[in-house]
Amino acid sequence: MGHHIVILGAGTAGTLTANRLRRMPGADEYRITVVDQDDDHVYQPGLLFVPFGLAQPHHLVRSRPRQLHSGIDYLQARIEQVDPAARTVRLAGGRRLSYDVLVVASGARLLPEETEGLTGSGWGENVFTFYDLPGAVGLQHALERFDGGRIVIDVADLPVKCPVAPLEFAFLADWYFRRCGSRDRVQLTYATPLDGAFTKPVAAKVLGGLLERKGIELVTEFNLGEVDGRGGRLVAYDGRELPYDLAVVVPLHGGAEYVGRSPGLGDELDFVPVDRRTLQHRDHPEVFAIGDAAGLPASKAGSVAHFEGETLTHNIGRFLRGQPLDGFFDGHTNCFVETGFHKALLIDFNYDTEPLPGHFPATVGLPLLKESYANHLGKLAFEWFYWHSLLPGRELPGIGGQMPEHGKQRVRT
Amino acid sequence: MPTATYDDTTVPVDDQGFFTDPGRWTEPMAEQIAREDGIATLTDRHWIVIRFMRAQYEVKGTGPTVRILGKTSGVGVKELYRLFPKGPAKTAARIAGIPKPRGCL
Incomplete structure (x- = not known):
């Protein structure tokens, strides 16, 4: 139990990161602590449906720590400040946490x-x-x-x-x-x-x-x-x-307030600037960011956090063993776009490839950039996968971290 | 690739007139680009923004958004729109000779 990994935020990104780290080989050599300020994990994709009476508000909220595997410590406290130079996190009430690796996963805030x-x-x-x-x-x-x-x-x-x-x-x-x-x-x-x-x-x-x-x-x-x-x-x-x-x-979005109070941690909007491929902080190699909290040229979406999770946990393992980072995130994003009348379209893209027509995840699969009933069912089914597959840190069937090229049609604009 | 001529020098630009090679830009070119965007004279306030755009591009590889300009350039968002009525982020980027800001997803 040598190293201490502290994860700030128990939303989509923080939860799946903690659970993936817990399941990694060698997990008994580090301790994982997750911090969040409340106990309400909201299934955010469901918010869209509430105004139209298509989702019940109380069905969207679950306990934060109950989504964490056993062996992960959960602390409910307000985060005051991170001191990257001293590698400590100060919580409300004066408590301090020292870390060997810090993961900023505290999402975006509405302003x-x-x-x-x-x-x-x-x-x-x-x-x-x-x-x-x-x-x-x-x-x-x-x-x-x-x-x-x-x-x-x-x-x-x-x-x-x-x-x-x-x-x-x-x-x-x-x-x-x-x-x-x-x-x-x-x-x-x-x-x-x-x-x-x-x-x-x-x-x-x-x-x-x-x-x-x-x-x-x-x-x-x-x-x-x-x-x-x-x-x-x-x-x-x-x-x-x-x-x-x-x-x-x-409304305008920014990162978590404590990021702004922490010297050298965030950017002008309180997001945390990390390398777009490795997810490591530019100035503090023991700091990583994932999900909406990261200042990356990628969408702020749950699918991004999911695809980043594989890269991030692999790189944290390498970092703790003193090895060079070799996990690379390609900017992979995947979104169902509900279009009404029981239809949806699907978009799949990364840093270099814009959303294109075709099929996902291969030449046989869900239609891309085209309305279909199958995509609507996919969007609805995603809620089950979110709680039972994505948060526990499992792979989704047939869908890898890197964006699939196969099945996409190159078109001229 | 299209080109444009400013201060008697031909420079490569993209199809919307943004410099593709910021190293080719010189300060005397700015007034002429500004006139193409309907700005008759560049004041000291314009120049604060133009120099800030170039400095940000040097560090970050892309020009800032209007919101970040308003927070960090020393010129507020309302004044930015008075200085660059057609849109501060894009117009100032073009005058400063940097590529079109990438914006966010």
Whole structure:
């Protein structure tokens, strides 16, 4: 029991990292402590479904320590600060933890108060986010009451968790009001700071086409500067305005607060800059970051944390044995995009390859970048895999860490 | 690959006019690029942002987003939009002779 590995955060990334480390050969030679500030592990992909009555809020929350294998210590405490030079973590109440390896897995934090007016007049009444449980529940009631008018879905700025979720919200809102027979009384607008519906050209074209087919207006390069709750309008920094009756805003994201209080740990937005391949901190070799907390040019999504897990735990093993790191993460991301009417499309990509059409994980498999019922079933089935396979740190059947090339069609944009 | 000519020098650019080789950029080119983007004169405040863009590119390999510019350049987001009305991150990157900021996923 020589080395001590401290993992900050018991969400998707921290939990799967702890469980993978516990199962690694040689695990009896180190001690693992996981720290989080509460006992609510939320199945975040489920938040999207709450406003439409498709998921029950209490079904989405489970105990954090119960997702950890035996032999892993769990501490419930607020994290005050990390001192990378002294290799210690200070917790609320003055307790200190020394570490040989630190894993920052404390995710991303919503910062609605950083946008002028967003948490002012109308917040929780006709201005919501569905990115946390109280917001998603509030929005469910607001949609039930909504009797027509203009709904604006706005992404304040990037990066955000699950960048496809706001699009999925727009698709599901279209489905919701069509099913109610009131779609003709509802105007839907999707506003984004990007110059298209998505970052990458091939997927942006497909997703933009879907918005158009569903009659959802797309407003691009809209950088939210202010929410005027009394006047009912979103105002961009360049002066453009979007009037709303109901605004669904994805607020600014940042890393955990303690990262900002820890000298030399994080970047300007409190994310932790690590090598995009090895996940090791640039200045402190015993510090690693995984999942939403990492400052990487990859999506902040559960699938990314899952694929990173294999690289990270392999590299921690190498680091503890004094060997050079040889685990390489390729930026692999995999997302089901719910499009309404019991359909979804699937995107699969990495640092170098944008989402392309074809099939996943090989030439026979789920269709990529194309709506299908099979993908919708995949999205629903994922919840079971999340609790029983992904968090315990097991591989998903037939899906490896590296992005599969086989099955993808190269297309020109 | 397309090219553009600034200060009597031909430089390679991408199809949106961003420099692909930041090493070819010189300060006298900036005024001319700025005029193409509808900015008649570059003030000291513009130059704070332009130099910051280049310094960030040196360190990080990509230009910063508007939000990071507003937090760290010494010029707030509202003023950034007054200085570069068509979008600070992109316009300042083009004037500073660095590639189009990658943005995030």
